[in-house]
Amino acid sequence: MNSKDLLYTLALQHIPNLGDTTAKKLIRHFGNAENVFKEKKSNLLKLDGVGSIRLKGLNDSKHLKAAEEELKFIEANKINYHYFQESHYPEKLKHCIDGPILLFSRGIINLERKRIISIVGTRQITSHGMAFCEKLIEDLSPLDPVIVSGFAYGVDITAHKAAVKSKLQTIGCLAHGLNQIYPKVHKKYVNQIEENGGFFTDFWSTDKFDRNNFLKRNRIIAGLSEATIVIESAEKGGALVTADIAGSYDREVFAVPGRPTDKFSSGCNNLIKAQKAHVITSAADLAYILNWEIEEKQKSVQKQLFVVLEDDEQKLYEFLKTRGKTELDLLALNCNFPTFKTASLLLNMELKGVIRPLPGKLFEAI
Template sequence: MDVEELRQRLQFEPSALPLSSHTLQACVIDFDKVDNALDWLEKDDNHHLICLSDPHYPPLLQQIYDPPSVLFIKGNLNALLPPSIAIVGSRSMSLHGADTAANLAISLSNQGFSITSGMAAGIDGAAHKAVVANNGMTLAVLGCGVDVIYPKRHKALYDNIQQNGCVISEFWPNVSPLAGHFPRRNRIVSGLSLGTVVVEAARKSGSLITARLAMEQNREVFAVPGSTVAGFHQGCHDLIKNGAKLVENAADIIEELGCLSQYHLEQLHQRHYIQDNEMSNLPFPSQLASLLTSVGYETTTIDAVVEHSGKPIDLVLVQLLELELQGWVTVVPGGYVRLKRS
């Protein structure tokens, strides 16, 4: 990509998607930094620069009111393909909150979702670390330049995320973390995701900004309840009172997002740069493969699937939903039918 091509891609077009005055201003200022951006882009094969008009631009993020005009990405670009769920929460998390975030992240990752968060201390870091340890895909959205590690204690996490996932920023390389950057970062966290899960949050927690932005973007908001005595969960309880779905496990989230996940995958298939083999490389956990053998090419009742698989019915229903989303089975009167061979 040369300088002129990059300039043309960054050019503001009134007929394109709606952009705010902030984005327009960023476009004007950023032209002076094109040469530096190109230098950064050429430093490593895992450096990527995606403009708003680029076909690789995440379709969900493209739909928000104020999409970033440019994204700087380090890591695996294919991590943008699976449907994503954001997990956010308090920086001062409890041990129970850390376990809850990790368990939700692993369960959702095993079902083929990527996990998006802000790589902050606390719940964000716990979610990222769990997915990395599980060899899943996680997206870390930064409130600084994509080459700046913040907080510094997450240096190893920053590097590990890039193996299967990626780190993302709308800020140009070498930009330091500033307080005003993080609310803008949060709109990308929620904008990349089908829904946002708040695990722990006090009433003044920054993660509530992400939840509010998700609501404004017409995305789902989920909250994990907790003790009414400790202050860790006050923000979550307020969200639930205001209409957020109460979450006890990953099945609660998947049940709510099933149709939206299907829409997201259909949108990805329509993107001309995505080939069938890319979609087939998305995570297909072994537990889904074992359940698939319980579904025949003729109508198979849910009772037969449960009996053959030996799994509890609630788990079977969740995994059948994921198989349906990935196009392996379909619902028919009386049960399920398998559509293709593994």
């Protein structure tokens, strides 16, 4: 995308009533943003869902003037931009109907062929929630996932810090432009995150800070990843909104269960009761539901000449060597282990390079 295309796309993004869904429809039909501005209004209105209210102010010169100023900011600060029709736009976000026509980023972000998960939750994280979040990310680290969150207090910053500690790529999705950081006390983490990932936003440098921005930001958190995990949440909260958005995108949602009396477990428990989320108690639950496999090159590195297996792992291994490919539930039944324990054991064995998962929730010995 050249500067002229970027200018007109910014101008289209600046029109308040248009929205990303309609803007993308117009661009796809008329070729690019410049053509949309130059097309007769009567032709624009022929498209389904494009009404006069959405096009209000389309010919107002203030949108191009605002775009010119934002373009100067982008160029002066070397902001990366991602256009929804280009290859470096996040792949999973392309499939979200309301994904932004332009996404801005800073840092060193590489999402190509990456497993991506979003971790969200309350800003008032408990010690239990913090410990679970840190352990989950540590246990997932051999699978090299990208950890996405909102860079807010509580669960968000815990997830980012745990990802950095495990040397994983992490992305903070911001509810404001890249000319500021909120909350200000998190400025000390900016360099670490940009060295291990970076930040995404669809807000401009001129956008006013507003609480509603967080709700808009949440669609990017949900849209970037193949699964969203809610660590802790009260009965109402932004994390539950993100979970609902992820569900609407047909992505997997997980929630950490808690005691009925725990305030910050009620939101998670309600998601599970309503069958809007899978229960997650360990990294094995996530790997099992998502059918994540370790790449062959990782297996070759991790497989040792003499692998030490625990007694329960040895029992599973011997069964698989004897019987061949076996489903998880059948494996658990024959070895007299609960399913959740079997899934956890299998993940450990996979990391040791002695078994491999197969499509259809099957496992086999290597």
